[in-house]
Amino acid sequence: xxxxxxxxxxxxxxxxxxxxxxxxxxxxxxxxxxxxxxxxxxxxxxxxxxxxxxxxxxxxxxxxxxxxxxxxxxxxxxxxxxxxxxxxxxxxxxxxxxxxxxxxxxxxxxxxxxxxxxxxxxxxxxxxxxxxxxxxxxxxxxxxxxxxxxxxxxxxxxxxxxxxxxxxxxxxxxxxxxxxxxxxxxxxxxxxxxxxxxxxxxxxxxxxxxxxxxxxxxxxxx
Amino acid sequence: xxxxxxxxxxxxxxxxxxxxxxxxxxxxxxxxxxxxxxxxxxxxxxxxxxxxxxxxxxxxxxxxxxxxxxxxxxxxxxxxxxxxxxxxxxxxxxxxxxxxxxxxxxxxxxxxxxxxxxxxxxxxxxxxxxxxxxxxx
Numbered sequence: 047x048x049x050x051x052x053x054x055x056x057x058x059x060x061x062x063x064x065x066x067x068x069x070x071x072x073x074x075x076x077x078x079x080x081x082x083x084x085x086x087x088x089x090x091x092x093x094x095x096x097x098x099x100x101x102x103x104x105x106x107x108x109x110x111x112x113x114x115x116x117x118x119x120x121x122x123x124x125x126x127x128x129x130x131x132x133x134x135x136x137x138x139x140x141x142x143x144x145x146x147x148x149x150x151x152x153x154x155x156x157x158x159x160x161x162x163x164x165x166x167x168x169x170x171x172x173x174x175x176x177x178x179x180x181x182x183x184x185x186x187x188x189x190x191x192x193x194x195x196x197x198x199x200x201x202x203x204x205x206x207x208x209x210x211x212x213x214x215x216x217x218x219x220x221x222x223x224x225x226x227x228x229x230x231x232x233x234x235x236x237x238x239x240x241x242x243x244x245x246x247x248x249x250x251x252x253x254x255x256x257x258x259x260x261x262x263x264x265x266x267x268x
Numbered sequence: 269x270x271x272x273x274x275x276x277x278x279x280x281x282x283x284x285x286x287x288x289x290x291x292x293x294x295x296x297x298x299x300x301x302x303x304x305x306x307x308x309x310x311x312x313x314x315x316x317x318x319x320x321x322x323x324x325x326x327x328x329x330x331x332x333x334x335x336x337x338x339x340x341x342x343x344x345x346x347x348x349x350x351x352x353x354x355x356x357x358x359x360x361x362x363x364x365x366x367x368x369x370x371x372x373x374x375x376x377x378x379x380x381x382x383x384x385x386x387x388x389x390x391x392x393x394x395x396x397x398x399x400x401x402x403x404x405x
Contacts, residue, residue, distance in 0.1 A: 093316055093323055
């Protein structure tokens with residue numbers, strides 16, 4: 047899932063200041079799961095913004111709507127009328143959702159209500175952790191399902207740096223040493239031999255070169 | 269001008285936390301201008317309920333749960349306290365002061381209410397005028 051964090055109220059206020067009627071558009075998928083932009087968060091933010099502006103004596107009319115996924119045209123079509131009757135849309139979706147909205151509703155003012163952060167998982171209740179960098183060349187089979195690209199602070203591909211202590215990364219004691227996790231897991235799987243394979247320097251071209259990425263499936267093009 | 273400020277408090281309380289399931293306070297000085305809302309468990313408190321109370325011109329909000337270790341739903345009171353702490357930070361961000369919102373366990377209600385009222389006298393009335401546009405939905 048994509049993990050995001052709601053923008054501070056002060057920043058949202060400045061973005062919304064020019065507008066009297068705002069649609070707060072939630073998304074029912076990733077941002078709902080990480081408590082940044084689902085239906086509940088849209089409703090709460092709506093009241094919070096009215097209170098924030100109310101203190102200045104400014105009245106702002108907010109409307110709330112949440113669609114299943116803002117990154118899919120079939121779902122965001124449902125928001126068409128709500129978009130039209132408001133001056134601006136504060137989208138609580140990830141960056142992909144905000145841009146899908148902007149693509150669909152070319153004349154609408156689209157504002158981002160969250161900061162999109164990473165691809166991750168819910169590690170335990172209340173804690174979301176980054177797991178995947180979208181490098182475009184997955185080698186999780188070698189590393190027992192633990193990604194050194196994302197979870198090693200130094201993105202080392204051929205073993206630990208030697209700086210870890212008690213299984214924690216020297217960058218921060220809150221970070222597990224990814225290589226400790228890899229070694230432990232491969233040992234448990236009986237696949238420690240994997241680490242004898244030399245992994246060459248990461249080829250970042252699948253992710254960082256050639257501009258924004260595209261994936262075309264000709265079999266789905268009519 | 270100069271009329272005495274009597275804070276309006278909304279109290280969200282867990283019915284299991286009080287005898288007969290009714291919120292009560294023993295200090296008559298604390299009884300003024302209290303509007304109470306009962307909940308089947310303090311964990312049913314949601315961020316929006318607390319914020320809406322302020323939008324409906326509450327000067328302060330108190331959430332009352334069962335004492336530690338006594339929640340019938342195990343951790344309901346713990347969750348409620350954490351949610352209150354979250355909204356307190358949100359109120360600070362909004363500029364209304366998180367001190368307008370408190371969580372307390374039953375048995376400590378009178379003391380908490382006294383403290384809240386004292387704080388509200390310092391903070392003053394809710395700075396947000398009653399909103400004409402209450403989203404009817």
